[in-house]
Amino acid sequence: MSKQCVFCDIVAGDSPSVTVAEDDTSLAFMDINPASDGHLLVIPKRHSTDLLDIPAEDLTAVTLSAQRIAEVAVRELGADGVNLLNCCGADAWQTVFHFHLHVIPWYVDKTRDRLTLPWAPTRGRMDTIAELGARLSAAAN
Numbered sequence: 503m504s505k506q507c508v509f510c511d512i513v514a515g516d517s518p519s520v521t522v523a524e525d526d527t528s529l530a531f532m533d534i535n536p537a538s539d540g541h542l543l544v545i546p547k548r549h550s551t552d553l554l555d556i557p558a559e560d561l562t563a564v565t566l567s568a569q570r571i572a573e574v575a576v577r578e579l580g581a582d583g584v585n586l587l588n589c590c591g592a593d594a595w596q597t598v599f600h601f602h603l604h605v606i607p608w609y610v611d612k613t614r615d616r617l618t619l620p621w622a623p624t625r626g627r628m629d630t631i632a633e634l635g636a637r638l639s640a641a642a643n
């Protein structure tokens with residue numbers, strides 16, 4: 503439990519939420535500013551700040567819950583696809599500093615889906631891609 507964390511308050515039952523699913527480790531509830539019909543958040547019950555901080559066990563539980571609910575969104579809401587989103591760090595659009603995975607159903611019918619990311623893909627330079635990939639690989643292995 504972290505002081506002044508709105509998602510810890512939701513876990514504790516001190517703030518309202520529309521719960522979708524829960525287990526011992528994770529909680530899924532509806533986002534109050536939905537980007538699409540059925541947009542929800544999956545969080546660990548135990549406080550972690552972000553992706554760099556969350557223990558593997560909690561990340562596993564949250565990810566498996568997100569997968570289960572993504573399947574339900576397709577089956578029950580008729581979503582045509584699902585985007586999972588995690589924002590890690592204020593500069594990367596994180597606004598609530600308790601780890602969460604956004605589960606955002608995607609619809610062909612854009613009256614149900616307002617998700618746009620600030621990313622218009624343009625082809626990168628292969629030498630730069632290869633150099634950055636090599637640096638990441640060397641540091642990760």
Ligand code: AMP
Binds near residue numbers: 534589597
């Ligand atoms: P992020 O910008 O990735 O940190 O996303 C935070 C998300 O939490 C936003 O989509 C908010 O709409 C959502 N949010 C903030 N407070 C609440 C709340 N009390 N109940 C449900 N969703 C919330």
Ligand code: ZN
Binds near residue numbers: 504510511548600
């Ligand atoms: Zn918290």
